[in-house]
Amino acid sequence: MKLHRLAAVALLLIGGAAAPAAAETPAARPAQPRAASVEVPAGVSAGVAVFDRQTNTYTEQLNSTTGFRSASVVKLLLALDYLWNRGPDYTVPATDRAWLEPMLRGSNDDTASTYWSNNGGRAILTRMVSRLGLKDTAPPPTGYEGYWGYTALSARDTVTIYRYLLDSAPRPVRDFVMGHLRQSTRCASDRFDQHFGIAGAFEKPWAVKQGWSGSSYGSGTCGPPRAATATAAASPAQAAPSAVDLTRPALHSTGTVGAGDRSIVAVFTLHPAGTSYGRAYTDIGRLTRSLNVPGAARPAGWWYGTWSDHVNVRPDADTGMSPITQLPAGVQVLVGCQARGEQVSVPPYTNEWWAYLAQYDGWISNIYINSPDNKMPDVREC
Numbered sequence: 001m002k003l004h005r006l007a008a009v010a011l012l013l014i015g016g017a018a019a020p021a022a023a024e025t026p027a028a029r030p031a032q033p034r035a036a037s038v039e040v041p042a043g044v045s046a047g048v049a050v051f052d053r054q055t056n057t058y059t060e061q062l063n064s065t066t067g068f069r070s071a072s073v074v075k076l077l078l079a080l081d082y083l084w085n086r087g088p089d090y091t092v093p094a095t096d097r098a099w100l101e102p103m104l105r106g107s108n109d110d111t112a113s114t115y116w117s118n119n120g121g122r123a124i125l126t127r128m129v130s131r132l133g134l135k136d137t138a139p140p141p142t143g144y145e146g147y148w149g150y151t152a153l154s155a156r157d158t159v160t161i162y163r164y165l166l167d168s169a170p171r172p173v174r175d176f177v178m179g180h181l182r183q184s185t186r187c188a189s190d191r192f193d194q195h196f197g198i199a200g201a202f203e204k205p206w207a208v209k210q211g212w213s214g215s216s217y218g219s220g221t222c223g224p225p226r227a228a229t230a231t232a233a234a235s236p237a238q239a240a241p242s243a244v245d246l247t248r249p250a251l252h253s254t255g256t257v258g259a260g261d262r263s264i265v266a267v268f269t270l271h272p273a274g275t276s277y278g279r280a281y282t283d284i285g286r287l288t289r290s291l292n293v294p295g296a297a298r299p300a301g302w303w304y305g306t307w308s309d310h311v312n313v314r315p316d317a318d319t320g321m322s323p324i325t326q327l328p329a330g331v332q333v334l335v336g337c338q339a340r341g342e343q344v345s346v347p348p349y350t351n352e353w354w355a356y357l358a359q360y361d362g363w364i365s366n367i368y369i370n371s372p373d374n375k376m377p378d379v380r381e382c
Contacts, residue, residue, distance in 0.1 A: 038062045039290035041283040043275075045248075047268040048287075049155035052294045053166065054262055059292045064159075067136050067152035067244050068268040071211030072107045073252050074151040076161055076177070077128045077137075078115050079104060083173045084131065090172050104180035107210065108189040116148045125151060132157075132164050138244075149213055152244040158254050158266035166261055181207035181255060186325065186360075191220030193328055196281045197253020198265055200334070200359060201288040203297040207255045214249025217277040221310055221326045245270055251280045253288060258295025265293055278328035285332060299358065301334040302379050305370040313362035317341025317354035324362045333357050337382035338366065338375065356382055 038060055040046045047068055050060035058064075079100060083090075092100065099115070102108035116124065122139035129137050136154035140147045165174055182205070188194040194210045248270040257263045267288055271280045282305070289298070307330055312323035318341050327333065336358040343352040344365040351374045353366040366374055 037290065037292075039287060041286055043272045044283050044287070045245075045270040046287060047155040047266075048291070049159050049264075049266045050291055050293055051159045051163070051264040052262065053163075053260075053264065054294065059263075059294060061155075064155040064266075065136050066268075067138060067154050068252065068270065069149060069213065069244050069246055069250055070151040070153035071149045071213040071250050071252055072109070072112070073153055073158065073209055073211040073254055073268075074125075074148055075103050075107065075112050076158075076165075076209050076254075077151075078112055078124060078148070079177055080132075080161070080165075080169075080173070081119065081124045081128055082115065083169075083176070084127075086170070086173070088170045088172065090170070092176060100176075101180055102189060104177065104209070105183050106185045106187075106189040107194060110189075112148060113146075117146070121145055121148070132160055134160060141244075141246075144246075149211075150244070150246055153268075155266035155268055158268075159264050162254070162256060162261075162264045162266075166256070166264075178207050178256070178261070181209055184208045184210070187222035188220065191222050192217070192277065193220070193222040193281070193325070195359070196251065197267055197284045197288045198255050198257060199253070200285050201291075201296075201298065202257050202293065203299050205259060205261075206257045207261065209254050211252035211254075212250065212277070212280075214251075214271070214275070214277075214280070216249050216274045217280070220277075221328070223325055224323060248273055249275045249280055251284050253284060257293050258297075260295075262295030263293045265291065267291075276329055278330040281328050282330070282332040299334055301336045301358065302376070303332055304335050304355070304376065305332050306330060306364070306368050307370060308368055311364055311368045313357065313360045313364055315362055317356075317363045319344070324360060327364070333364070334359055335369070335376065335379050338379050339382040341365075355379070 038048050047066045048060055048062040049064040052059050099111035103111045125139045134157045136157050138152040140150035144150050186195045198206055198208050250270055252268045254266045257265055269284050309329040311327040313325050315321050317339055335355045337356050338353050340352050341354040343350055344367050351367040353375045354363045355366055356363055
């Protein structure tokens with residue numbers, strides 16, 4: 001039997017942080033087939049809207065008119081501002097695809113900042129609010145006009161944006177924007193794993209535009225490991241007073257789910273100060289899985305917590321090949337099955353069992369799974 005919570009284990013093998021205390025460790029939970037009400041984790045503030053396009057009704061609404069700082073979700077409005085009135089036969093030039101595609105797929109910040117500064121900043125929002133009839137959207141506060149991520153946006157207005165894209169936008173616009181959201185990359189341009197929320201809770205087809213902002217999140221570690229580099233702060237150390245919270249860590253998941261983009265889902269969350277990215281990632285996942293989303297298919301498996309930082313996801317159940325990516329620290333993962341593989345040692349503990357994570361198409365050693373035994377008791381063998 002392994003005892004994951006011993007601090008001595010933590011700094012060995014992959015140089016991670018200490019295992020979390022029992023109160024912070026997510027218990028193993030089987031994947032839920034369906035839920036019918038919003039479950040908001042303790043300490044989290046949330047704004048939620050789920051709209052069923054087949055019945056034209058909301059199946060979930062929680063603080064749906066409350067404004068949250070948008071983070072990268074506002075990039076939807078930047079793209080639509082560029083594409084406005086381009087005509088039904090418009091084709092995006094290669095020079096513009098070069099910045100639009102990374103912004104929509106990988107949430108590239110530099111391209112968003114360039115468009116914001118070159119096209120009027122707050123005036124972009126004024127135009128889009130008028131064009132789409134948005135009710136809760138507001139520009140960044142005075143003194144922070146350059147921070148497009150401080151735009152106020154609600155779950156209700158986000159549904160309105162997607163309804164325009166799906167039901168009213170010229171077909172080339174719809175196909176361009178939604179096509180790139182369907183190709184959302186797991187690793188964003190800033191190396192944060194952006195397949196949380198909708199992308200983690202439901203099987204494809206889905207299309208997502210995510211957002212994250214918070215000084216406690218540190219730097220991203222998604223993708224093959226690389227040497228750490230210094231990163232600039234994403235926001236001022238002290239934010240100006242505003243009707244919208246500009247300080248607590250934010251994590252948002254928006255998009256569509258199901259065949260024919262049946263459901264529009266908008267989940268905005270704020271987390272307690274100091275929350276790690278892995279914790280926020282786990283909490284928005286729990287919330288999103290609790291939603292009633294018509295047409296959604298939920299992946300099979302068992303939800304387990306992990307411990308340590310930068311846990312490597314391998315292409316097979318051994319350490320011989322380079323990692324596919326690394327997990328956000330302490331994140332909850334969906335285990336599809338488990339199998340014996342290379343024995344991993346964190347003296348004085350060893351474990352030969354490995355967990356297959358279908359959503360990553362890769363494996364992690366069970367030594368980093370929060371389970372009482374080397375072999376998880378409820379997970380089937382591969």
